[in-house]
Amino acid sequence: MLGIAIFTILLLIIIGLSLFFKALPIMREKNLWVLLTSAQWKPFKGDFGFLPFILSTFYVSLIAIIIALPFSILTSIYLNSYASKSVKKFFEPVIDLLSGIPPIIYGVWGTLTIVPLIANKIAPKFVEFSTGYTVLAGGVVLAVMIIPLLISIMVEVFRSIPKEMIDASLSMGATKWQTVKKVILRKSISGIIAATVLALSRAFGETMAVLMVCGNITQIPHSLFDACYPLPALIANNYGEMLSMPSYESALMFSAFLLFIIVVLFNGISRFTLIQIEKRYQF
């Protein structure tokens, strides 16, 4: 059993190292800084600039979290402090279901509804033409995907607040919302941050659903209605076919390595900040 325990830790290290070594050729060939900040992506000429992909990933995840966070916080507060028992009982399986639906189904739904909606209704109001396969579509689909994750964690977080504390506030004549605002949210801020970080790292890595709706054009998106090309989609679309070109393969592995590093960093940072927050306030 000790062996298995060590194996789990080793697996993490092995994944990290092997991705690193696979990405090493491209990092030797090009300056790391150039790789990260150049917008030139011409694999056949040997230009590998990851900026469009990094920015795409970033924008799509950002939109997703901006949409998802208020919905999730409001809904989980509602479920925790306001909803009756029967509503809660009804909602739990709904959240479970939403989180169980595979990404590909979200992708299908996105192409069927969100993409035409953006192309025909929303985009014409702002820009001359848009195919609908856009940053916005990716963000919306991704938001719908991470909402159940956020809600299920946040409901847990809110539930862990001692009832005495809420009673203390209510017994002083605070309204429910005052209690939520000043006690519940304050007390659970670290939990909300942790949930957000987890949802963000899920959003960064999500492949299929985003790939199906975001257009996959190598460019730096300038508006919500531009197509974009996130890192996971880049890997999914090209990996496996590009083995004939070692530097291309290495470049794709570099993007996998980037995703890996982002996830590790996010986990590390969120742990660290959580510990710091708890140390500082000890609430």
Add this chain to the structure above:
Amino acid sequence: MIITSHRLQENENITFPDTKEISPLKKLINSQSIRIENLDVYIENQHILKDVNLIIPEKKITCIIGPSGCGKSTFLKTLNRMHDETPEVKISGKIFVDDENIYDNRVNIIDTRKKMGLLAQRPCPLPMSIFDNVAYGPRIHGMKKKKTINQTVIQYLQYVGLWDEVRDRVRTSATRLSIGQQQRLCLARGLAIEPEYILGDEATSALDPLSTKKIEELFVKLKEKYTIILVTHTLRQAKRIADYIIFMYLGKIIEAGPTEEFFSNPKKQLTREYLSGSFS
């Protein structure tokens, strides 16, 4: 069924009148006291409080005693309508506070709770600084000016004797105080909303003897201004600070009366048994 008021107790020989006689007594009752009529409480079909009729005298300390599970805490919670937060609880009957039935639909829960300062069993500081804890009540009830808030906070911290102990760290987290200090902080926090009544739910059971003593002294000092109702599990504490005692058993009020009389000359067999310690 027992009913008691401070007027009644003046006449030592009076037998406790039956429930039905409550209405003629209305004239005698001081408008500031709490009057409870035919209160029944059910939690998930369990009958917790059975036909409680009571008058709680003004500006005195009334202690509720009884074995655990007899409904003391449930009773206390009916007074500030905290049961409204749990849908399983059904309440019937009337509770008049300042001649107003607090279970009337027209009465605002928030106002009722503002009138009743509750001190819980375990001190429960809110997740904020010492200062903000005391300022919490005034702020939610609309106090805006920094200066007045400052004054209020200092005033009540001084009142509970905490100011000198914490004056250089009022901006630090309240959870770092000792548990006795926390309870005094909670008292200050409760007082800062300017209630008329103070409810204490075994407010000293988690504290060490020294802190208990401090809290008890505070209660005695507070009864000049407030009507105090305490649930307690220690007879000695009731003896020390109470003016009136209510003895509950299995959701019913068995006996009620002034402290001295209650302990020296209990009228009911059950009370005598409880006081002698044959059950608890």
Add this chain to the structure above:
Amino acid sequence: MKYLEEKILKIIMICAAVIILAVLLFIISTVFYRGLPALSLDMVTKLPGGGFYLGKEGGVLNAIVGSIYIIVGSLVISIFISVPLVLYINFYLPAKSVFSSVIRFSLDILFGIPSIVYGAFGFSLMIYLGLRASLLGGILAVGMLIMPIMMRSFDEITRLLSRDLPDALLSLGSTKYEMAKVILRQLMPGLVTAILLAIGRGVGDAATVLFTAGYTDNIPSSLNQPAATLPLSIFFQLGSPVEEVQNRAYASAIILTVIILILSFGARYFSSKFSKNKI
């Protein structure tokens, strides 16, 4: 003023909850609306015939069977790894050991690694081992993906089990091994929940199997042959310009959704059973 605030926010919150509900209904109804006309018995019982991707006869049996093979294989691997590990951190290691928190931390990271990274890593591992896209590759990659999922949810449920039970057993003189056996019986419903959750994620994920399992119109007969999977089958059919094929993609999506729904309700059933048995 504060009552107004209270009312407005309550309305906003209810709106948020209702919108989320509506979106769920919208997703499921969209898929069913588009897919139901194309859904037939042929879809689940036949292999893709010649010209299937041009709108001719056939079904997605290859993908259904492929998905089942892969998930069963990866489950076997991950159960054999997860169960001992979770028991080890919860019962052999002391409650606040540094080692167990290191393991939990690495599990958290493994859990957060995107499936596409597992796919890419699995593929490069396969090249290293000299394998090509095959059933075995798919099993390995999906196994890596679902292992942390299973471990985490099983670990959470195991942690719920009070620490008193082990103490009681130890005081009766049972060895740690015997104790683990008794506890495992207590934990069965929790384990089932964890497994069902893992299956749900494993079956639905396309990015892991994209390179590792490959794609084929046939049912694989050995571990070295490529295997089709439902999510990929949906993806490829959607990519076709022929409308009939696209409709069949939606029908396949229904099949996948129904499988996931059944699993998710199963998980819920078992976890509610678990909470009933809880001490």
